[in-house]
Amino acid sequence: MVDDVHEVYAVRYAHHDRNSPENFIGGDPHDILQPLAYYVWAIVGPHGRFLVDTGFDKAMARSRERTIVKPVDEGLRTIGIHADAVEDIIVTHLHYDHTGNHDLFPKARYHLQSDEMAYATSRYMCHAHMRIPFEVDDVVAMVRKVFADRVVFHDGTAQIAPGITVHRIGGHSKGLQCVRVKTRRGHVVLASDASHLYGHIYEGRVFPVTYNVGDVLEGYTTIKRLADSVDHIVPGHDPRVAEIYPGAGPSLDRWVVRLDADPKT
Numbered sequence: 001m002v003d004d005v006h007e008v009y010a011v012r013y014a015h016h017d018r019n020s021p022e023n024f025i026g027g028d029p030h031d032i033l034q035p036l037a038y039y040v041w042a043i044v045g046p047h048g049r050f051l052v053d054t055g056f057d058k059a060m061a062r063s064r065e066r067t068i069v070k071p072v073d074e075g076l077r078t079i080g081i082h083a084d085a086v087e088d089i090i091v092t093h094l095h096y097d098h099t100g101n102h103d104l105f106p107k108a109r110y111h112l113q114s115d116e117m118a119y120a121t122s123r124y125m126c127h128a129h130m131r132i133p134f135e136v137d138d139v140v141a142m143v144r145k146v147f148a149d150r151v152v153f154h155d156g157t158a159q160i161a162p163g164i165t166v167h168r169i170g171g172h173s174k175g176l177q178c179v180r181v182k183t184r185r186g187h188v189v190l191a192s193d194a195s196h197l198y199g200h201i202y203e204g205r206v207f208p209v210t211y212n213v214g215d216v217l218e219g220y221t222t223i224k225r226l227a228d229s230v231d232h233i234v235p236g237h238d239p240r241v242a243e244i245y246p247g248a249g250p251s252l253d254r255w256v257v258r259l260d261a262d263p264k265t
Helices: 058-064 072-077 114-120 136-147 198-203 212-227 242-246
Strands: 005-018 038-044 050-052 089-090 110-112 151-154 156-162 162-168 178-184 188-192 233-235 256-260
Touching: 005 072, 005 178, 005 242, 038 072, 050 156, 058 114, 072 089, 110 114, 110 136, 110 162, 114 136, 114 151, 136 151, 162 256, 178 212, 188 212, 198 233
Parallel strands: 050 089, 089 110, 110 151, 188 233
Antiparallel strands: 005 038, 005 256, 038 050, 156 162, 162 178, 178 188
């Protein structure tokens, strides 16, 4: 029995309509509608069930003027994952759309890069511009989990389980990490916000909310090296992810999709 091959799912939970100039440093000459989709990801295999990021709830959606498509826990239940039973969560970074819903997972321990915790509680947060993508309640909740022995810190590359590794990328947020997963179709990389859209990594362009542009661009090289091909890279906010991968079951198309399956042709 192979003990390091996993199923991988993307669960779309929210949506935001916006125009393309908002998605690139320097704008975009096409100025077309280019919405963002919001996902959490689930990894299921011989070593258990792992969640990647936790999304945000309806209250945060109202505050940030986003639209909830389906609540995170509802999407997870369609693939047999119950929030109150999740034991391991990989947090790619501490921005509001990746680390909310923190009370949904009472048994979970959280895997986080040390640099990200340090950054989110550092002197940089004294500047209004730098703290735009953070919510103080989310950061405080993670600090409380540290004191409750529910956070596992990583520095750079680390194995979470056989076939699942995290890799510090930085750039968009100082301690941003991506996740590499061995699947039946090869090594898939959940880029999270190391590449918001396919257009970022394919074209070498950069999302405007960024701690370090140079690290973003270097990160593209790292992600391409980690993935078996560019078709094995899954960006963090591209609506096309939910369109090109098959649904995980009846009535799940464009909501909960299988990333360990080949994209639709």
